[in-house]
Amino acid sequence: MEVVRRLFELVAGYGLGGSSVALFGRVGGGIYTKAADVGSDLVGKNLKDLKEDDPSNPGTIADNVGDNVGDIAGMGADLFGSLAESTCAALVVSSTSIQLVTTVDALYFPLIITSVGIVASFLSVLCAHFFTVTVNTVGNVLKY
Secondary structure (H helix, E strand, O other), X not given: OHHHHHHHHHHHHHHHHHHHHHHHHHHHHHHXXXXXXXXXXXXHHHHHOOOOOOOOOHHHHHHHHHHHHHHHHHHHXXXXXHHHHHXXXXXXXXXXXXXXXXXXXXXHHHHHHHHHHHXXXXXXXXXXXXXXXXXXXXXXXXXX
């Protein structure tokens, strides 16, 4: 029984680690994006009298790239945190019943559901690459 307790402590640590990664991924992306934005605005406005987000300012491009990278990294970290937390919560809830702990299949069920979700997301990304999307075909691609 001590081994089972240790395993659930490890599962809880995995969930907490997922939350921490999500937090730092979201905050870290925002810090670098804000630094690029402030730097490009200061240089463009003070030295060259450019408007904010003027395309002739090279810092604007860096700012836009930083915005996209920060958003994507933050959302990916949030998705990982949600996935880890929901899997851990299902395992912890299923471990509160003696009948479920003695039945191995009940403990594997949350892991199988999570695994199927990960495989389904990979398959959906692959299916998205089967079509060439242009302005004329975007409606047909979105229908399927």
